[in-house]
Amino acid sequence: NAGVTQTPKFQVLKTGQSMTLQCAQDMNHEYMSWYRQDPGMGLRLIHYSVGAGITDQGEVPNGYNVSRSTTEDFPLRLLSAAPSQTSVYFCASSYSIYNPNTEAFFGQGTRLTVV
Amino acid sequence: AQKITQTQPGMFVQEKEAVTLDCTYDTSDPSYGLFWYKQPSSGEMIFLIYQGSYDQQNATEGRYSLNFQKARKSANLVISASQLGDSAMYFCAMRGAGRRALTFGSGTRLQVQP
Numbered sequence: 001n002a003g004v005t006q007t008p009k010f011q012v013l014k015t016g017q018s019m020t021l022q023c024a025q026d027m028n029h030e031y032m033s034w035y036r037q038d039p040g041m042g043l044r045l046i047h048y049s050v051g052a053g054i055t056d057q058g059e060v061p062n063g064y065n066v067s068r069s070t071t072e073d074f075p076l077r078l079l080s081a082a083p084s085q086t087s088v089y090f091c092a093s094s095y096s097i098y099n100p101n102t103e104a105f106f107g108q109g110t111r112l113t114v115v
Numbered sequence: 116a117q118k119i120t121q122t123q124p125g126m127f128v129q130e131k132e133a134v135t136l137d138c139t140y141d142t143s144d145p146s147y148g149l150f151w152y153k154q155p156s157s158g159e160m161i162f163l164i165y166q167g168s169y170d171q172q173n174a175t176e177g178r179y180s181l182n183f184q185k186a187r188k189s190a191n192l193v194i195s196a197s198q199l200g201d202s203a204m205y206f207c208a209m210r211g212a213g214r215r216a217l218t219f220g221s222g223t224r225l226q227v228q229p
Contacts, residue, residue: 033216042119042206042219058216090160092217102210103150104217106160 002026006091006107013081013114021076021110023091031094032074033104036060036087043090049074081114088112117142119207119220126225128197135182136192136205136223144211149190151181154204154222163205166190197227 007022025032033048045058049068063085065077074093078085091107118141128134140149151163166174166181174181182191190209194201204224208217 035216040221042221043208043217044219045216048215056215088158092160102148103162103165105162106152109158109160111158 004091004093004105004107006089006110008110009108011110011112013078013112015081015083015114017081019078019081021078021089021091021112023074023076023107024072025074025091025093025105026072027093027095027105028071029093029095029105030071031096031102032068033058033092033094034064034066034074034076035090035092037090037109038087046076046089078112083114086112086114117144117147117209117211117214117218119209119218121207121220121223123223124221126223128194128225128227130199130227130229131196133193133195134197134225136194136207136225138190138192138207138220140188140190140207140209142209142211144214146212148210149181149183150208150210150217151179151190151192152206152208153201154206155200156203160206164192194225199227199229201225202227 004025030051034046035043047066049055089110092104094102120139147168149166153161164176164179166183178195180193204222206222207220
């Protein structure tokens with residue numbers, strides 16, 4: 001079972017470069033989200049989607065774009081990388097957000113460094 | 116608004132002993148779920164255990180149990196018979212019904228010593 005697949009696992013970018021973090025899930029989950037993890041701050045929500053064609057901003061959306069053309073895929077785009085975006089990024093999917101007992105399945109994470 | 120507080124940045128425990136990782140929460144949602152995730156040094160987030168706000172009994176999953184005290188708004192994780200492989204970062208998280216995301220605490224780093 002693949003679950004949630006994130007690529008790449010590691011990435012180094014120069015300031016100003018753009019890139020896309022890929023995320024795919026094979027569980028037919030409607031709800032997908034992107035988090036960033038910074039030291040001492042836990043995980044914070046960047047963007048989320050409740051279904052194909054529907055996306056919305058989370059807690060820290062600036063500098064990131066998302067789209068959801070299919071149920072399976074939810075890529076995260078960094079438009080112009082900045083050192084403040086150095087972080088570990090996690091993609092997650094859930095069956096539902098309306099049922100509070102729905103656990104989130106996480107990808108392996110992407111460690112991004114912006115120099 | 117929701118908030119999770121984990122007051123123990125780091126914990127040490129001897130192998131085979133039990134350890135309790137603290138988690139307190141704050142929410143105005145009448146219905147919510149509480150989760151614990153483990154993050155080993157390899158970086159992935161591993162779901163451990165879940166407790167629903169209306170569950171009458173504390174959740175258990177193998178060596179993991181969740182000590183849920185609703186009136187105190189606490190959801191402590193208890194790991195029995197610690198193993199070296201339990202060394203990791205542990206995150207407490209919650210979700211209110213209809214909330215768009217999990218709210219995470221800052222985590223507790225557990226080190227199991229032989």
